[in-house]
Each structure stands twice: as structure tokens, then as C-alpha cells.
Amino acid sequence: MKQKQPGIVKTDPWLLPVIHDVEQRIFRFHSKLESIENVHDSLNKFADAYKYLGINYDHKARGWHYREWAPAAHQLYLAGDFNNWDPRSHPLKRIENGIWEIFLDFKTYKDSFVHGSKVKVWVESSNGFLPRIPAYIKRVVQDEDTRNFSGQLWFSDFDWQGDSFRIPKDEKLFIYECHVGMAQEKEGLGTYLEFAENILPWIKQSGYNAIQMMAVQEHPYYGSFGYHVANFFAPTSRFGTPEDLKSLIRRAHSMGIAVIMDIVHSHTVKNVNEGLNMFDGTDSQYFHPGTRGIHPDWDSLLFDYGKTEVIQFLLSNVKYWLKEFHFDGFRFDGVGSMMYFHHGNGLIDSPEKYFREGVEWDAITYLQLANKLIHSINPGAVSIAEDVTGMPGLAAAIKEGGIGFDYRLGMGIPDFWIKLLKEHKDEEWNIHEMWHVMTNRLPGVKTVAYAESHDQALVGDKTLAFWLMDQEMYWHMHVNDPHLVVDRGIALHKMIRLFTLALGGQAYLNFMGNEFGHPEWIDFPREGNSWSYYYARRQWSLVHNPELKYKFLANFDQAMVSTIKNYKVLDDEYGTQLQMDELNKTIVFSRGKLVFVFNFHPTASIPDYAFRVPEPGNYKIILNSDSGIFGGHNRISEALVYPATLHKTNGFAELRIYNTNRTAVVLLKE
Structure with missing residues (x-):
């Protein structure tokens, strides 16, 4: 009897030499899922760890449980406002599987262990006696004077009543990538509430039906763009309270806009004071020990996806954002880096290299579990993979040998446009290469096309508008000032974006402000710019000024999105x-x-x-x-x-x- 081939091999016969490896991918997923279900009944219950670990109120026992997983620690103590920061007055008791616990009854602590109180956990280990932020804490704040971070008690009863939003079945995504902190024109931090009030209407007017929010998880260094996360369950307090973020999401839903979170599970900060590094005194609690646990390019730490407690932490994090904040899905950062020990660096040009050389199988199994969990909680939620490797089956069903993402980012497209503008004169553009780059994807692999994203907007690089017009944007953007460089730039900016949208995939992404050719790069406050917010903002006054040419690009972007959407162009593969x-x-x-x-x-x-x-x-x-x-x-x-x-x-x-x-x-x- 002929053995049935996995679906991704049927679709792509190029994978026939690695059919066994594809089958092993499926086997590993089912094996891990079965082991989880044998202990926890279901993947969904397994991902309820945030309700057990961390600080949670127990209505039956009438008090607060604080539990922490720290298997190698010698002793843990809870300290905070409630006990005048006494580091040894409230010891935790070790209970099972490396978990520590303390119970604070409501009657005794109702006036001291309260909403807004600050807390830390002191950990005694081979690494010393150090104050740490609880791993599952749901809010972290920074002291304005000392600049130190602390956990904060936050008891939320946000009313989600009436929010029944779901992404309509088969609706094509037009995604507006955004960063709340730099979304306002003022030289300072924007807030969740300001974004809801000022920016969501513009996004709606522009025709986008989803936002992709960056920098949601708490990160100690603002200039990391949110990609060096320290506290995975805490929405960053820089932009407001958890209720403010929920209000933003509810407002977006009321406008028919889905909210996708840019989630970072590919790595985390090395910081000991704010993050998970050396939490129980070892470098191997959450991470691979030694050099294997360090990302050489990002100066960060790599999770050990083979540990049950680690994937429970991450899967619980996925469920937490879906259930508690009503996010409509995730864009997973750094997927290519996760799937390979070489982090996607180097040439992968054969099926054997994709499936056998330096493959981090545990990370792939984790991503499969995450996708299964997402779609079991909300079948209409979307998951998008940021992957530059082109891993086969990335956006295919798990049962077919895939990893289960709904979309992959077409990362080669923006790289192509930048390379074209940098290295070739207009008359040298190869139209056959342009066609190939836009259409080079396997059937059934849904792709998010984009001409540029936040990466091209950072200091050290240039946006498409800047590559096209450069300094002339400063002097020749008045509507009554004809200029050859600006004329060329405006013409090609429009064409590149429409060409990408019309050919590049089944969804489209634009970074905040790029739709009107925002002239400035992004440079977060740092010592080198005297901690200035001047370039960490968006100048909306430019597009709203009728005397400037930015309005032309915005007008075209709106017409372009409307045309593609209204005529259901993306329904054709x-x-x-x-x-x-x-x-x-x-x-x-x-x-x-x-x-x-x-x-x-x-x-x-x-x-x-x-x-x-x-x-x-x-x-x-x-x-x-x-x-x-x-x-x-x-x-x-x-x-x-x-x-x-x-x-x-x-x-x-x-x-x-x-x-x-x-x-x-x-x-x-x-």
C-alpha cells in the first residue's frame, strides 16, 4: 500500500528528498501535544499558567496567592510597599516542581496589599541575594527618580461587554503597522488614549482594517523599538495603564479595525534587574546555558523551547493577550532566528539544509503549538510569521507538515526595492526580475506584501521616500514648486506601493506615516542625540497641510487601498x-x-x-x-x-x- 504523502510534499515535489523529515516534524508536534494533554487535559488548560503563577486573587480562599517557578533558588521572599520593602519578612514556601508560594489573606492585607502597590521578589541563590521582578507580573513601572523598575499590583475589572469583534471570514488584511509611543507629533511619548483618539480615525479613513501594534510588552530600553522584552505579561506602562490599552483595542474594534500584536518570543533582554536572566541563579532556567543561549547579533538571550516550563510560560503568554486584551492575533517576531541555531544566517538552498542543518526542532514544535492554541481560542485570529529563511510549510496546516501560520511576511520585497534604488539607475530596472520578486511564492502560502516597514525607517537606513527624494524633501515639497527629483520620487513612490500591493501577496502592510512619504527617519532618545524625542514622532501636520505635496501620496494610498479592497483583487492568488x-x-x-x-x-x-x-x-x-x-x-x-x-x-x-x-x-x- 502506497504511503500517503504529507500535504506540503504533494504541493511541492522539491521536498521529496526530505519527506521523512516532514513526517518527523508532524510526529514531534503530536508527541509533545500528547504529553501535555496527558498531564493537563488540554493545551488550553496548559496555557492557563498565568492564572496560577504570578499574583492572583483566590475568591474561595479570600486572599492572594503569589507563586514563582525558580527550581534552583535557595529561598524566595516577597517584598514591597505592603511590608515596607523588608526583604526577609515574607518568605515563600517551596511546594512542587520548583514552584514557590506565599498566601496573603485579604483580611490581614486589605489595606496594604492594594491596587497600585509596588512589589519585588528577593531571590537567594548561588548568584547572591537579589531583588527581581516576578516573571508573570502584569504591570511594571519605572521610578522617575531612581529609574529603577518594579512590579506593580494591578487588579483589573475592565468591562468588555459589547465587544464581540471578530475578523470577518475571508476578509483580506490591510495592516497599518504602528508604534503608540511615537505616533503623536509632540516631542514626547504618545499614549494609548491619544492613539485611540487621534490616530485610529486616520487609519480608518485611509482604508486599513487592521493595526499591528509594536512595543506592547514591557521593555526597559525604549530605543529597542520594543524588541528587547523583559516583562512578557506587562503592557508597557510608558503609554498608559492596561485599561488604557484595552480601551484602545475596544475603540478599534468598534471601528471595524482588528488589532494584531507584534509578539516577541524569539529572545529576551540580558538584563538581570528587569528580566528573566539568572532568575533562579542559573543561566539555564529559561534559556539554553552558555553561548548557545546568547544571540550573537541581538545581544540577547534565547529561550530553551525544549523545556516544558518554558513553553508553558510562552503559550500562557499567548493566551493571556488573546483572552485578557482581546487581541485578534499576532505577528511573531524573529521566527527565522528561532527555527535555526544559525538564526537564518547563511545560504539555505536545498531541502536538506531546510530540514537537517542547524534546525531548532523544539522551536518549530513550540510555534506549531502556539498556532494550534491561537486558533483553538479564536478560530478567526491571525498569526503572521516574520521569516526571511523561506522555511517550507511555514504557512501550511500542521497536519500537512506545516507550522500553522496563517501568513508569512514577504520580507524579500522591501529588501528588493531598497537594493534596486541603491544600486540601479531607472533605465536599468529589470521588469522580469520585478515580476519574479513579487510573485515568487508557493501556491497556498498566504503572504503579507509590503514595500517598506519600520526597519527601513530607522536611523542608518532610509525610507522609500528618502531614497527617492532625499534632502530635496526639505526644500521642494510645496505644491507650487515643481522639481524633477521630487516629481520622480512621488511618481515612483506611488508605483512601487501599488505594484507591491497588486502583485505581492494576499495581504498588505504599511508602516505608520510611510503612506504619505514621512520625511524623517526614526531615532529614539539616546545619549548620542541628547535624549531627544525630535525624531521619535510622526509629523501629521505635513500631510494635513494643503500647501504641501505629502497630501498627494496620502490621497493615492487611500485610493489604491480602496480600489484593491472594493474589487476584491487579493481574492485571486x-x-x-x-x-x-x-x-x-x-x-x-x-x-x-x-x-x-x-x-x-x-x-x-x-x-x-x-x-x-x-x-x-x-x-x-x-x-x-x-x-x-x-x-x-x-x-x-x-x-x-x-x-x-x-x-x-x-x-x-x-x-x-x-x-x-x-x-x-x-x-x-x-
Whole structure:
């Protein structure tokens, strides 16, 4: 009897040499899941650790339990405002499996162990006697004078009544990537409430139906962009209270906007004072010991995904954000780094290298468990993998040999655009390479396409707008100031974004402010800039100023998103190539009901330009990047009807337009 092949091998015969490895991936997942279910009944209950560990009120016992997993510790003590920070007056008792516990009854501590009180746990170990922040603490605050961080008691009874939002089935995602702290124009920290009041309406107006929130988990260094997390269950207090964050999410839901969290489970800070490092006195409690536990590029620590307590910590974290904050899914940071001991560095060019060389099997099993958990809690939630390795099966079902993500980030796309702008003149652009980069994905692998993200906006790099226009943006963005560099930049900025959206995937992502070509990079407060917030903000006044050209880019972005969304273009998995004209740098393709014509040529405008369309009939222009409302030159008549007739010799339907240079046109058959 012929053995049934895993689904990802059926889809991609290139994987036939590693069919056994794919089967082993499935086996490891089921083996780990079975071992969890044998002890905890279900994966869902296993992920309830945040209700047991940390500080939780017990209504039956009428008091607070504080429990901490610290297997190698000699003794733990709870200290805080409630006992005048006495480091030895409240010892915890070791109970089982390396867990320590103390109970504070309500009657005795009702006036001292209260909402807002600060706490720490003193850990006596081979590493000394040190104050630490509880691992499962739900709020962490920084003292303004000492700059030290402490845990804070936070008892929330937020009313979620009426929030029944779910991402509509089969709705395509238009994601607005955002950072609350730098979302305001003021030189300082933005807040959750300011974001809900000031930025959500702009996102809604711009046509985006999801936000991807960065820097949610507490991180001691603001300039890490939120990627060096210390306290995994604590929403950062820089931007407000947990209730403020919940209010933001509820407000977004009321506007039909999903909220996706940028979750960091790929690594954590080395900090001993704020983080998990050496918590029980060893370097191997949460992490791989020695050099294996250190990320050489990120100067951070790597979780040991083979430990049951570690994956329980992380899975519990996933459930916590879904259940307690109503997030609608996650973008998992650093997935490529997690899946390989070499962290995705180097060439992976064969199936054997994908499945056998330096593969962190435990991390892959963890990611499978995380995806199963997410979709069991909320079947409509989305999970997105940030992976540059191209791991086969990343966004395929676990039963098919996949890892279970809903989407992968098309990380090669923004890298391609930056490389193109840096290394090639306009007339050297290879339209066949452009097509290949946008469409180079396996069938069934849903991809989030994006032309640029926050990575390109940081100091040391440049956004697309800056690569295109550079310093001229400072001097020539007035609407009455024609300038060749700015004209080129605006034209190509629009074309690159539409080309990416129309061809690159089944979802689209834009970073906050890039839709209107935000002119400044991001530079967080640091010693090198005298701790300034000047570049850690978004200048919304630029796009709202009618005298400046930024409005043209914003207008086009809104029209572009609206067109793709309204005509359900992303329902088609791929575009269909209709014409590749290297001489005139023109690409014509259809996707869904629409026909797209891109002329990337720097100078060639061709009257009566002929190209093939899917069928004969009358076509109308529904989007034209050369329109004056988008900062174009109004060279094309949008009032005309363009008839497509059958060609006498080849039998294809043929249509003719004025094909102007550096222009994207979208046509719809009437």
C-alpha cells in the first residue's frame, strides 16, 4: 500500500528528498501535544499558567496567592510597599516542581496589599541575594527618580461587554503597522488614549482594517523599538495603564479595525534587574546555558523551547493577550532566528539544509503549538510569521507538515526595492526580475506584501521616500514648486506601493506615516542625540497641510487601498501576466476583474500603446497615478472609454491607451 504523502510534499515535489523529515516534524508536534494533554487535559488548560503563577486573587480562599517557578533558588521572599520593602519578612514556601508560594489573606492585607502597590521578589541563590521582578507580573513601572523598575499590583475589572469583534471570514488584511509611543507629533511619548483618539480615525479613513501594534510588552530600553522584552505579561506602562490599552483595542474594534500584536518570543533582554536572566541563579532556567543561549547579533538571550516550563510560560503568554486584551492575533517576531541555531544566517538552498542543518526542532514544535492554541481560542485570529529563511510549510496546516501560520511576511520585497534604488539607475530596472520578486511564492502560502516597514525607517537606513527624494524633501515639497527629483520620487513612490500591493501577496502592510512619504527617519532618545524625542514622532501636520505635496501620496494610498479592497483583487492568488515590454519598461497584468498597466520607463510615453487584455469590451480607467489629485501631470483622460477588440491575427483582445512614463493605470471592463 502506497504511503500517503504529507500535504506540503504533494504541493511541492522539491521536498521529496526530505519527506521523512516532514513526517518527523508532524510526529514531534503530536508527541509533545500528547504529553501535555496527558498531564493537563488540554493545551488550553496548559496555557492557563498565568492564572496560577504570578499574583492572583483566590475568591474561595479570600486572599492572594503569589507563586514563582525558580527550581534552583535557595529561598524566595516577597517584598514591597505592603511590608515596607523588608526583604526577609515574607518568605515563600517551596511546594512542587520548583514552584514557590506565599498566601496573603485579604483580611490581614486589605489595606496594604492594594491596587497600585509596588512589589519585588528577593531571590537567594548561588548568584547572591537579589531583588527581581516576578516573571508573570502584569504591570511594571519605572521610578522617575531612581529609574529603577518594579512590579506593580494591578487588579483589573475592565468591562468588555459589547465587544464581540471578530475578523470577518475571508476578509483580506490591510495592516497599518504602528508604534503608540511615537505616533503623536509632540516631542514626547504618545499614549494609548491619544492613539485611540487621534490616530485610529486616520487609519480608518485611509482604508486599513487592521493595526499591528509594536512595543506592547514591557521593555526597559525604549530605543529597542520594543524588541528587547523583559516583562512578557506587562503592557508597557510608558503609554498608559492596561485599561488604557484595552480601551484602545475596544475603540478599534468598534471601528471595524482588528488589532494584531507584534509578539516577541524569539529572545529576551540580558538584563538581570528587569528580566528573566539568572532568575533562579542559573543561566539555564529559561534559556539554553552558555553561548548557545546568547544571540550573537541581538545581544540577547534565547529561550530553551525544549523545556516544558518554558513553553508553558510562552503559550500562557499567548493566551493571556488573546483572552485578557482581546487581541485578534499576532505577528511573531524573529521566527527565522528561532527555527535555526544559525538564526537564518547563511545560504539555505536545498531541502536538506531546510530540514537537517542547524534546525531548532523544539522551536518549530513550540510555534506549531502556539498556532494550534491561537486558533483553538479564536478560530478567526491571525498569526503572521516574520521569516526571511523561506522555511517550507511555514504557512501550511500542521497536519500537512506545516507550522500553522496563517501568513508569512514577504520580507524579500522591501529588501528588493531598497537594493534596486541603491544600486540601479531607472533605465536599468529589470521588469522580469520585478515580476519574479513579487510573485515568487508557493501556491497556498498566504503572504503579507509590503514595500517598506519600520526597519527601513530607522536611523542608518532610509525610507522609500528618502531614497527617492532625499534632502530635496526639505526644500521642494510645496505644491507650487515643481522639481524633477521630487516629481520622480512621488511618481515612483506611488508605483512601487501599488505594484507591491497588486502583485505581492494576499495581504498588505504599511508602516505608520510611510503612506504619505514621512520625511524623517526614526531615532529614539539616546545619549548620542541628547535624549531627544525630535525624531521619535510622526509629523501629521505635513500631510494635513494643503500647501504641501505629502497630501498627494496620502490621497493615492487611500485610493489604491480602496480600489484593491472594493474589487476584491487579493481574492485571486496571483496576477496573470499579459505583457512584458522590456524596451518601454512596461508591465501589464490582470488580477481579479482589474487590468494593471505599469510604465516604469523614465522618459518613454507611447501614444496609442497596444496590449492584451483578458476579454473584449469597453474598459474604463478607475485609478491613474498620473492624476493631478495624486501629484501627477494629468496626461491621461479618465473620461474616455477604451474599447478592446479581437486582434485579427493572434485572436487576443487588444486595448490601446496613451502609456505615459512613470505611470500606473488600473482599468475595469464595463
